[in-house]
Amino acid sequence: MELSVTGRAGKGIRAVFHIDSGATTSALPFGDAAVLGLNIKDGKKTIIRGITDVPLIGYRHVVKVQLGSKHLVIPMLFAQLESFPRILGREGIFSAFGILFDETRQRTGFLDARKERATLNVLLST
Numbered sequence: 001m002e003l004s005v006t007g008r009a010g011k012g013i014r015a016v017f018h019i020d021s022g023a024t025t026s027a028l029p030f031g032d033a034a035v036l037g038l039n040i041k042d043g044k045k046t047i048i049r050g051i052t053d054v055p056l057i058g059y060r061h062v063v064k065v066q067l068g069s070k071h072l073v074i075p076m077l078f079a080q081l082e083s084f085p086r087i088l089g090r091e092g093i094f095s096a097f098g099i100l101f102d103e104t105r106q107r108t109g110f111l112d113a114r115k116e117r118a119t120l121n122v123l124l125s126t
Contacts, residue, residue, distance in 0.1 A: 001088055001108060004066040005076070007036025015086050019099075019108060023050075023089035026065075027058065027077040030084070036063065040078050048079055056081055065093075067110060072096060098123075 001019050005028070006012040013035055017026070027048065033040040043059030050056075058077040065072050074092030098116065100109040100123070111119060 001067070001110075003088065005032075005036065006064040006066075007033075007038045007061075009037050011035065011037040017086045017088040020087045020089055021094070023087050025060070025075050025077050025091045026089040026093065027079055027084065027087040029082050029086070030078055030080050031082055032086075033059070033061070033078045038063075038078070040080075043078065046077060048077055056084070067093070067097075070096060070110075070112060 001017050002014065003017050004012055004014045013032060015032075030040060038061055040059045040061075043061040046058045046060050048056040048058040057080045059080075061076055061078065062073060063076045065074055065076075072092055096113055098111040098113050098119075100111065102108070
């Protein structure tokens with residue numbers, strides 16, 4: 001999923017994120033904080049746990065994101081690992097959308113949860 005992230009003074013990145021319904025919070029690698037004009041250590045120090053047994057240190061910031069035409073303000077973790085993948089987690093994102101996963105065709109649909117409530121109700125009525 002392609003997403004735009006904006007930090008301080010309008011500095012931003014546009015990147016592809018892995019959608020991870022098992023991740024609570026979205027995350028970026030350490031180096032992206034500098035590109036966004038953020039001092040990583042100004043964020044709240046947090047332990048990031050994932051599918052490996054090795055916890056990582058991350059710093060929690062709040063950033064602006066744009067997914068399609070929708071603008072949101074969400075928490076973002078910056079992992080102290082440059083090779084960390086860009087992850088789109090649930091917090092601040094999943095509640096704004098009805099998300100459809102079409103595994104057969106390997107695609108994902110993000111429907112505006114408020115505007116497209118009728119469509120979501122029809123799709124999920126069975």
